[in-house]
Amino acid sequence: MTNLTELGVAAIRDGVAKGDFTAREVAEGFNANVAAAQEALNAFIVATPEKALEAADRVDADRAAGKPLGKLAGVPIGMKDLFATKGVQTTAASHILEGFKPEYESTVSQKLWDAGAGMLGKLNLDQFAMGSSNETSYFGNVISPWRRNDGGNAPLAPGGSSGGSSAAVAGRLAPAATGTDTGGSIRQPAAFTGISGIKPTYGRCSRWGIVAFASSLDQAGPMARDVRDCAIMLEAMAGFDPKDSTSLDLPVPAWEAGLSGDLTGKKVGIPREYRMDGMDAEVAKAWDDGIAWLKDAGAEIVDISLPHTKYALPTYYIIAPAEASSNLARYDGVRYGLRELPEGANLQDMYAATRAAGFGDEVKRRILIGTYVLSAGFYDAYYTQAQKLRTLIARDFSEAFEKVDVILAPTTPTASFALGDKLDDPLAMYLNDVFSVPASLAGLPAMSVPSGLNREGLPLGLQVIGKAFDEQGVLNAGLAIEQRAGFAARPERWW
């Protein structure tokens, strides 16, 4: 029998439906891979093998009874530990939420269970989704399954903040995982680990039950081994939710059925501002390859300008911390999570002591920045100005989309780096998101697909950005790249 953990979402779903193997066999296979990799990769904060088996048994029983099966029947997945899961610890990789067991289930995770998926466990991430290397988790770094080909075995970053998700999918611990993307947290880790991931249009996936970071930017999306698997997952995750006031009241398109790598008649924009001085030569080469592939798929290539691109990152690093400082005010040691109550402390002391003990350095840094830019006297100079820049950045995109159907760019400025390399310089870490942040600020769907390996043997990703609501256009351009890139590389199992 084939090794079931080699299969992706579509193959598992189809095989279970046909009876080639049982959902239980699939869950057992992935449960074993999760357990075997935990010490080396630290991709999960909590493993829930019993949840994966329970869901699988339900699917097998439904199939035996001739009942209709869901879109993800028999597919075990990893759940980023930012989604509230009823009765299962949900931490956002923070100490302040350690031990927190939600009394409710997030909308997105519930939709996945309703579609027949099972939970392998809660995936590690950067604390409160703040980070680009998964080095800010209270529960330790996630180690990328990838290694450089120099034999040095330096532990590499799986990207962040969805670093547990990317490591788990790349290492075959899960056929797919959920991610969330605020400024690139799905796309950047997908690029670093040679997998695919899509952030849909803002509002497609309900934010209800997702631990909030920056509410005007946060979007959930899938991470999987290929474009089709992402389409299947996204169909199950998306949809209107009256419990999220920013949820889009639109039908969920049949993205999988609509997949086509034929781009005849489509126009692909190449934004000149993304070709930055001193750009990594191999990243530039991967971009050129992508342009050639999309041309080969029938698309016309059009040079475009997104003039405010250079302001996207500073805009993001005002807006996201501002929203975070407000969202994270809820962690006060009163209603849930950690409480630090020093001897003789009053209420105010308790708040400050709890938050000091419960938040990591990067989270504190962003709360301080956010508090500062929102404080009286500075609000207009920082926050209002950033919101105006956000208008200009979004306008750049809408003007470009009058001329083109999708935009092609690199996902990240470099391949993965060694853990510790950028830890001392927050700003250098932030620069990782330079290509992913603009689409986030404009609320647009964007995905990363692997394009090839660099000289060090590490994956590079290409990013497709689409019009609002046009996930199909993004997936199709992603598929056209996938079909031509022939990316089959995978990390050799060393763990």
Add this chain to the structure above:
Amino acid sequence: MSVDKATVAKIASLARLKMDDAELERMAPELNKILSFVEQLGEVDTAAVEPMTAVIPNHLRLRDDVVDADPLTGGGKRDAVLANAPAAEHGFFGVPKVIE
């Protein structure tokens, strides 16, 4: 604009983050680096630009004015609300004494 240790202490106090001297010393240059990076936005003339309020055009919905319209987010959930509280007492959140 740059922040000194006293300003960082003030912000930390506003944000209810207890920080000792060493932490304040360490944070001040880190924050200054980030602030000087974001200050480049000041060079853009935005006099005629409206600040963004909603990234994707959407309308805010009103729900029917019915008690417990959504049973999940409606009332009657006291025990669930208190289940994760560090100090729940007599059906309330327990906090240190606030009135002397």
